[in-house]
Amino acid sequence: MMNNLHLNRLIVYTNNGEVAYDEKFHHGINIICGDNSSGKSTITHFIFFALGGEFNDFVPEARECQVVFAEILANDTIVTIKRYIEISDRTNNINARIAMHIFWGDYDESQNPPPNKYWQKFQYNTTPEKRSFSNVLFELLGLPEVKEENNITIHQILRLLYIDQESPTSSLFFYEEFDKQTTREAVSDLLLGVYNQDLYTLKLDLYHAEKQLEEVKNEIRLTKRFFQNAFSLNKEHLNTQIQNKEIEIQSLNEEILQIRSSIKEINYHSTDQLEFQKLQEQTSDKRIIVVNLQNEISILSNELVDSEFFIEALNDKYRALSNSVHTREFLGNIPLDYCPECLNKLIQTDNEHNCKLCKQSSDDSFGITQAKRMQLEIKFQIEESKKLLKFKNKNLTRLESSLEKNISELNDLQIRVNASIVDVRPFELEKLDSLNFQKGLAEGEILQFRTMLEQASIFEKLLEEKLTLDKNISSLKYRILTIQKIQKNLKKETISTIQTEGVYLLNNDFERQREFTSAEPKDLIIDFSNNLVYLKTDDTEKFKQYQKFSASSNFYLKISARFALYLASLKQGSMRFPRFIFADNMEDKGIEKERAQNFQNILIQRVNLLDPNKKSQLIYTTSYITDDLLHSEHIVGEYYTKDNPSLKHINK
Template identity: 50%
Template sequence: MRNNLFLNRMKIYTRNGKIAYDEKFHRGVNIIRGNNSSGKSTITHFMFYALGGAFNDWVKEAKKCSYVIAEIEINGAILTLKREIKLNNFGKANKTEGMFIYWGELEFAEKESEGWQKFNFNTTDNKKSFSNVLFENLNLPIVKGDNNITFHQILRLLYLDQDSPTNSLFYYEEFDTTLTRETVADLLLGVYRQELYDKKQRKVEADKELEDIKREIKVIKRFIQNPFDLIPSNLTQRISEKEKEISEIENEIIRLKNEENKVRFTKNTKLDFEKLNEETIYQRKKVKNSEQRLKNSYYEIEDTEYFIQALKNKLKALNKSILTRDLLGNFPIQNCPECLSPIEPIESTNVCKLCKTDIDDSFGITQAKKIEQEIDFQIRESINLISIKKRQLLELEAELESDKLKLFHLQQKVNSSINDVKTVRQEKLDQLYVDKGFIEGEIIQLRTLYENAEVYQSLIKLQTELEQEVETLKYSIDKITIEQEKLKIEIKQDIEKEGTYLLNNDLKRQEDFYQAKEFHIDFRNNMAYISDKDAKYSASSSFYLKISARYSIFLASLSIDQMRYPRFIFCDNMEDKGIEKIRAENFQRILVEEAEKFETEKYQMIYTTSFIPDELNIEKYTVGDFYTEQNPSLKNV
């Protein structure tokens, strides 16, 4: 599925509620015309901001506006975006202002107060950012970790502005990194694979888990130096032998008690015994209740896990339904299913081929995407809930162990409370109880050793599994990286071919351009060059080289399906840095000519200019009035 982003309409409101700007945009080429200082750049700044760009360098007219609202279409789903322009006491706006998103058309969004969702600029553990929403709908992998890519970073390769230096391929940022630029390029070129990212993340986690396990094994071996004490079967046998000894002692105690002629208690002793016995009975019930609560907690966690899996299956089914709709929607129907008569073809894609009724493909997709967001929210909430339940489970396990230990001590007190029983065999019974208590203590120690041995053996098994997993991951990462680099080279060759064509068709102003046999784009180092990275050109030629590079990426995306570039570009000023009028007009002609070799319904190109060729100055290409100082782009400010 090819990625597509379209700007359908944009409205800007003043702080007193009046409309400052309201224009609709069409598929294909959109040209915003006007004299210098008429507000063309301000419109592209608002586009950049509305789509999620981090921008706050507003001119005074823009500061009189309160918010911008834009209707966009992403892969068939229609969304309306709204961002406010809030100024602080120093008149400076917040460049990372959040975004309101409405699932539907702008016309309906403005009539509804409900249905809007607020998303912040940055992602948190509990809430998505608006970048997450846009990434998901554009089928862009969400890059997390040390290099968190926002939609602002994506726009840096979709937006051509006047303020960035001509030697900066990307929209300029003061704090920029080679890793960020390279990741954005890999995402948009389609060579970035989520599988590779996941495997790299998993390898980092597996390496850490392996180190932690090795550390735990080392600690256990330090405190349990006898290797036989780390074998569970050996400890089980020893515990069984001790339990057999206790059984023999208990049988002997019963025999001696049965032979006792008379057992007498003092009044105080009997009271102590009864009190301890009641406490023991209560504690035994408490242990039983704790065991039942623990069992219930296990069942609740298992049910929640089943529920999460069901939601994930539902999410997969929803995505498959969208793909099925696209497949069946493009299936040609040539004969009527009732009478088998030939059906006359219809040019319009918005009319049913059978009944001729108007259809709206975007509604179903939009609803599906909205449901997808809701299911994703339920999954996140369920995962948070299961984390809470697991913490509660640990607390219940600790509580149960504590109750069992208390019961054991109480039982010991009950046994020792019969210290005033007066029989001829008392001395032997007392010794038997001492022996029994000693052996019970040994059993407790052996059970502790057994638990540690079980943990130790589990850790040894897990260590082996992790070592195998790390080796497998390393192999897969190397393999995918090689494949990714190969694909990247192939795509870059197509891009550079487009760039060479744009340079070769420049007016004969720069010999290196119209005689160029090669052209290179270095995303990592933020530059484009012909053969010599250090070559210097005039300001106007440097500008021409930069826009050729940026538009070559856009043009290549129209023919390369695997590119994730959304077939959308917007540019501020085609005649920057003193470029001649005739040279700027020539570039526009060859650019439009190249773009129109493809279906206009599948891309959108927006740019501003003061020098528009006569053949392009028609309704098919233009948007809005020709702006002047007397008729600026922003009204009512």
């Protein structure tokens, strides 16, 4: 279970800089209790907001606060989160998408950071240049980033972790006015553990391959439209044409030389010298272009090799850090009861954070936290390096094509220079003029064929690229289909576990709803896609619609389904639900006190049974607290009242 989230501490400051709320939370059950209108809901709103949720419907007392801190434990990494409560002067609304500041350490250390640590600011939205705080939190929680039709944010994840009062009982998720079915499906698949990291990568590769294939096809279509004659794109045909023209030019040169050799007197005209000089200058300029292109290609090729080695080195470093974290976690769990030197039994220390051997204070989480932070930075470097590598490869292809064309042109110029050395033309001879004219036409045709040959080379590469992409796409689709079949079976198994836990809560309800006590796991339908939960009954089959119960029973059904997700995650390690859930008010919609208290008792008993070592965290608020729970270790803070609200030092 490597997707765990825990809230260690929540701190809220007022606009005057005073502490409005500061409480530590523990693993296992956490209960915030108090009278109605004492500020219990406000605390859960702050938790939702601090963890990255979009929330702006704060009560007036909460609007008197300026910043909220949350110290969290994400898997084995402790980080502190800070979000400001910013009110717009124009709309008077809270900025629900304000940036998040993250510190790699606990809250106390964040208030006076050492020189090697500092706060980092991350915006809400992800851009090609910058990562968002959702990207960071996903990495910490070991969640893959879902970027299919929707870019899933941490807010969307929290919609299934937070049970609020404002959402209607018909809404399984935290309610949003503009909600997409595809978003709910992606979030549920992710948290159920159905969404596969490899599938995400394969789909992303397929998306890029299909996009690249479409671009290649467009280039092929445009090239064919411009060169409608098929021979114009045939390299073998064009090379043959060039060779024929070169033979023709050679024959013309021989004929020209024969005519000139018969001339007794040769006059070297200035025009001949000027043409020779001109050809030499053109050849020199072209040679410089070729050399520069060769140098550019050489440098770029070396850069590509360096980039590939650099990316591979980063991947090795990322894997090494992962192995280091896993090794540290494994070795940290090995009990050390005897001294390795004298083999005597070690004396236990009262402080669990002290070393069993030397009794000095130790912090196992520090190394893991640093490794996680370095992993995150390396991952960002890898992504940027891959983008740069793709750009360089495209540039290399362009340079190679240009080099091929310029080398051909240089060869043609050199032939003309060589010919001009012995080319002292007596222009008064009409035969020479005619031959030179034919020679010029042939040379022009060669230039044209060279240009066409360059385009034919590009066209040939496009056809090869298309063939490679077609094969790659077929392979990707086959692998995606295979994984999806596995996903289907895993989802069926996970849903069955959730149904079992949900029906357990329904079966143990007070006998207020006959259908609850007789329900079976298969009767509980949790439809993430359509955002509803219902119970199949005889009436469901008869009237082709799900049965509606009283408001209190509908509320009981909803929270049973939501807590069933959390309980199922304690049993099934494949789920990515982060073994963390928080609920605002365990009594709503007129549910009676005894029924609400009974639900709390059976829920706590079930959690203790499934999570005896308290690896998960459950936070909820209630006004219907039993005497036993009121004096238990589960209580967080005081019992709040209107005269003693949850938020202190608020100016009313």
